[in-house]
Amino acid sequence: MSDALLLLPDFALIVLGFLLCRYTALGRPLWDAVERLVYLLLFPALLFGAIVRNPISPASALPLAGSALAVVAVGVLLAYGLRLWPAVDARLHASGAQTAFRFNSYVALALAERLAGPPGVAWMALVVSVCVPLCNVAAVWPLARHGGQGYLRELARNPLIIATVAGLLFNLLGLRLPTLVDTTVARIGAAALPLGLMAVGAGLQVGALKEAPRLAAALLTIRHALLPAFAVLLVVALGLPAGQQAIVVAFAALPTASSAYVLAVRMGGHGGYTAGLVTMSTLIGMLALPLWLAAWRLWSP
Template sequence: MLSIALLLLPDFLLIVAGFSLCRWTALDRPVWAGVERLVYWLLFPVLLFTSIVRSPLQPAATLGLAAGGVLTVGTGIVLATLLRSVPGVDAHRQASGAQVAFRFNSYVALALAERLGGSASVAWVALLIALCVPLCNIGAVWSLARHGGHSTGRELLRNPLILATVAGLLGNLAGLKLPQVVDITFGRIGGAALPLGLMAVGAGLQFGGLREAKGLAVALLAIRHAVLPVVGLLLGVALALPLGQAQILVAFAAMPTASSCYVLAARMGGDGVYVAGLVTASTLLGMVSVPVALTLFSRLHGG
């Protein structure tokens, strides 16, 4: 477990660096808001596109992994939705926070995949992102729809991560080969996405947002960090995934939630402060849940 935790340590230190810079230097929140936009609209889409185009996906060989990712996210959506029927649960906070239980931090997922298995693992995570980001966004937007007049379809069609991933998949299937100059340029642009993205996650951490509805917070975080990793482990066995893909599925299932949960909640009239607290707690819990899940995976497979 220590070796896996050390694998995550560089990413965790980048998050700490972003948190520290935002609060104790002139690089305050407005600076990091601009960094978030840069990563979201340019750096991260370029990283996804180039990762997918460079790596042969072999759709038939990744069908089981794709099914595992969709089933994992689907389980989270169902469980988070069922919390609406629990007596005493505040409907507004549940609608705002439900997304925390099933969305995932793509920055951390890609950074970890690169360390676990190089470009092949990055391509597998990119495939999971391609399939699960739309599903997560549908679940999140649907949950918040009652609090605003936003169109789910329009939000999905404008998502740069989805657009870049679809473009990468189409390019890969068409056998697209980028010219060397373009490939190097895109590689350098995409290479900036992970460190800046992780630092932006740290800059966005907020404490104190969970003073209300603590029971709901515990339930949502338990789904994200306890239930879904177990689901990922079981699906890897049930679907007879190759070892590398099974490991990526487990890591994917144990990810901290997406930092953009706050943005969506605030934009669609949800309880942004509460969601910010959930995102902060999930980011910290992810530094434990990922090593634990991967250690269980290693022991299950005799590693």
């Protein structure tokens, strides 16, 4: 099955969310509530459960985790560097910078099994678990600095960071959840992917990007061109196993996180501008992700 068809079920849910929000009685207020539910409960449960259920071997996981962290680190540096451009609006940059290096974990985990089978889910869960803290720390920093908010307090309250750290501690300590608790957490987390993807579609909008189109173009270029290209070169140079290479390249080419909009609004940023970036990134990702996977297959030995 081609990469485009692998992605089709996930993007079909995004389109469904858009249609439901625009053309039915299930309007924006409902999806605002769904977005908060996914962000505060469902997705943290999914992250925690995925990390706890897949034992992490530090030695074998190091090249995979290191590659993903390198991709995120390059994205953070490039996004932060845009602040040095002349006449860049500080609020727009603080709100939008995160979209250059954050990633849509809903799409990531939904795609992983179709790309690399059951091991792909464990690999992507590892990638998500190690990269979510860095992404969230880097996303909160410019918003907290611009808004004059407590940086450490915002990090300590972030549900994705809390779930990730808790899952890693459980995993590294060799702890396991009781069967009843594990089943409950799994069922809560299972709702995160379809609802999260539909919430992405419900939030699609682009109008606010006209306030700073050059900045938007630069951020989207980092997200969908520079980072995937770097990932292809990196995994081929490191000689990772083929399945792990596919996971890292797909990770680097993912659409940005839909929760970027929630974070920007909650911390006093420009929500409309961030929503526009999320929308464009989602649309670009539908085309770019399969193309980058195809480019990796041509490039790899």
